[in-house]
Amino acid sequence: MSVRKIITAVTLVAGVFAGTLIGTQAFAGDTIRIATEGAYAPFNMKNEQGELVGFDVEIAKALCAEMKADCTIVEQDWDGMIPALKGRKFDAIVASMSITPERLEAVDFTDPYYTNALAFVGAKGTELKTDKESLKGKTLGAQRATIAGQYLEDELGDVVSVKLYDTQDNAYLDMATGRLDGLVSDKFPAYDWLRTDAGKDFEFKGETIKTESVDKIGIAIRHNQEELKQKFNKALKAIVENGTYEKINAKYFPFSIY
Amino acid sequence: MNWDIIIKYYPQLLEGALLTLKLVAVSGIIGVMLAVPMALLRASPSPWVRVLPFCFIYFFRGTPLLIQIFLIYYGASQFEAVRDSVLWVVLKEPYWCAIIAFTLNTAAYSAELFRGAIQAIPKGELEAADAFGMDWLLKTRRIVLPRAFGIALPAYGNEVVLMLKSSALASTITLMDLTGMARTIQARTYTPVELFTAAGFIYLLMAGVVIGLFRFMENRFNRYQYYKPNVDQMGVDKP
Numbered sequence: 001m002s003v004r005k006i007i008t009a010v011t012l013v014a015g016v017f018a019g020t021l022i023g024t025q026a027f028a029g030d031t032i033r034i035a036t037e038g039a040y041a042p043f044n045m046k047n048e049q050g051e052l053v054g055f056d057v058e059i060a061k062a063l064c065a066e067m068k069a070d071c072t073i074v075e076q077d078w079d080g081m082i083p084a085l086k087g088r089k090f091d092a093i094v095a096s097m098s099i100t101p102e103r104l105e106a107v108d109f110t111d112p113y114y115t116n117a118l119a120f121v122g123a124k125g126t127e128l129k130t131d132k133e134s135l136k137g138k139t140l141g142a143q144r145a146t147i148a149g150q151y152l153e154d155e156l157g158d159v160v161s162v163k164l165y166d167t168q169d170n171a172y173l174d175m176a177t178g179r180l181d182g183l184v185s186d187k188f189p190a191y192d193w194l195r196t197d198a199g200k201d202f203e204f205k206g207e208t209i210k211t212e213s214v215d216k217i218g219i220a221i222r223h224n225q226e227e228l229k230q231k232f233n234k235a236l237k238a239i240v241e242n243g244t245y246e247k248i249n250a251k252y253f254p255f256s257i258y
Numbered sequence: 259m260n261w262d263i264i265i266k267y268y269p270q271l272l273e274g275a276l277l278t279l280k281l282v283a284v285s286g287i288i289g290v291m292l293a294v295p296m297a298l299l300r301a302s303p304s305p306w307v308r309v310l311p312f313c314f315i316y317f318f319r320g321t322p323l324l325i326q327i328f329l330i331y332y333g334a335s336q337f338e339a340v341r342d343s344v345l346w347v348v349l350k351e352p353y354w355c356a357i358i359a360f361t362l363n364t365a366a367y368s369a370e371l372f373r374g375a376i377q378a379i380p381k382g383e384l385e386a387a388d389a390f391g392m393d394w395l396l397k398t399r400r401i402v403l404p405r406a407f408g409i410a411l412p413a414y415g416n417e418v419v420l421m422l423k424s425s426a427l428a429s430t431i432t433l434m435d436l437t438g439m440a441r442t443i444q445a446r447t448y449t450p451v452e453l454f455t456a457a458g459f460i461y462l463l464m465a466g467v468v469i470g471l472f473r474f475m476e477n478r479f480n481r482y483q484y485y486k487p488n489v490d491q492m493g494v495d496k497p
Contacts, residue, residue, distance in 0.1 A: 079441055079444075079445050080450075082448055083448070083450045102446065102447075102448065103448070105448070106448040141432075144441065144442055144445055145441075145442075145445030145446075149445070150446065163352075163432040164432060164442060165432060166430055170332070173332055173335075174332075174335075174432075177335035177336070177341060178341060178350075179335070179350055
């Protein structure tokens with residue numbers, strides 16, 4: 001290949017790349033890109049057609065409709081969620097993310113759209129006392145990079161063997177095989193899972209876990225996005241008041257989680 | 259770049275690196291022990307002897323390592339028969355599941371490397387062995403394996419470096435190897451750049467050691483291959 005041909009080829013390839021870049025950026029300006037995980041039923045998961053569905057997704061769509069904004073919902077692995085938001089891969093996270101002081105240093109949050117709690121889950125017919133003394137030597141699981149995982153490491157890490165999973169599904173799977181004596185999970189998804197065929201042999205153990213602060217779930221956005229934050233907050237308030245929120249809530253839980 | 263984070267968590271990252279090394283070393287050693295007999299079978303003239311190792315190698319080279327790990331860790335445990343058997347003592351532990359997956363995977367790749375090396379031995383050397391009246395076992399022990407070892411060495415060094423990096427997949431089955439450790443820490447600190455840079459640096463160091471080790475072995479075992487002319491540029495014999 002002659003030098004000139006190589007130069008032409010490189011210019012062409014560079015041109016195509018530049019074109020795509022400009023293309024996506026122009027596109028990004030008009031729409032709000034919302035990320036969710038897709039592995040956290042019933043809040044966000046994929047249906048048989050591979051589409052993202054669930055409570056989070058419906059809330060996100062309701063908010064977009066209220067804001068009259070054009071939204072795309074994208075899928076993102078949980079532990080890369082905040083880095084990707086900061087890297088401008090998308091503009092907001094609606095993926096049942098708890099508002100914590102550590103996360104607030106990295107990102108900003110809207111008003112909470114539901115309140116979460118942690119609970120122990122174990123096999124039916126086994127005794128799993130949930131005070132620290134009785135948990136000594138047990139193997140407990142949770143999803144990596146979650147409040148539940150941090151609770152295990154911080155509060156029980158010195159007495160139990162902690163196993164962290166990439167998705168909640170994998171943690172359930174491993175408890176079903178008996179590798180785990182139990183797991184700590186967010187209460188509502190566990191409530192949903194316990195009603196499925198896979199979860200029928202398991203139950204909540206002990207009381208709902210009391211954490212220092214109430215676990216509020218919000219929409220994460222980048223710092224210094226005051227305008228977007230106000231838009232979300234206003235829309236959230238509107239869907240709570242006009243009953244849209246309640247309708248979505250009732251589809252998933254017989255009690256209010258707001 | 260927040261250097262405090264890196265310094266603070268370095269001990270934990272090194273702890274993870276130790277597990278990474280253990281995984282690579284154990285599965286590497288068992289892998290070679292499986293690969294050598296498989297390579298000999300693969301080099302056999304009879305297709306009936308070749309077919310079984312061929313299927314094994316085809317499967318483990320043809321599917322992603324991640325799938326193999328998931329099949330062994332999450333897949334096998336779905337069967338109650340497995341959970342009730344003695345195998346469960348081993349398969350229950352993510353560490354051993356990772357060892358099994360890595361071992362079988364590297365055994366498949368190495369077996370093909372070794373087969374190529376065995377078939378690359380100059381015909382004359384094998385003829386010489388036959389002329390001496392060596393039987394198959396003696397010929398294999400004295401000529402085929404030592405010669406194939408030298409021929410396969412550079413390519414095998416490559417395989418070990420690849421394995422070192424593939425071992426990062428152990429983090430998907432709850433193991434706290436170097437990658438698992440970095441992922442778990444950054445999940446709390448939200449400083450992926452710092453932690454993955456630090457982890458990448460440790461991987462580089464480990465790969466450097468592996469590369470150096472193989473270079474040393476190559477210089478030693480293949481020294482007859484390195485030709486240094488004993489004449490200067492003008493073609494005059496050096497004193």
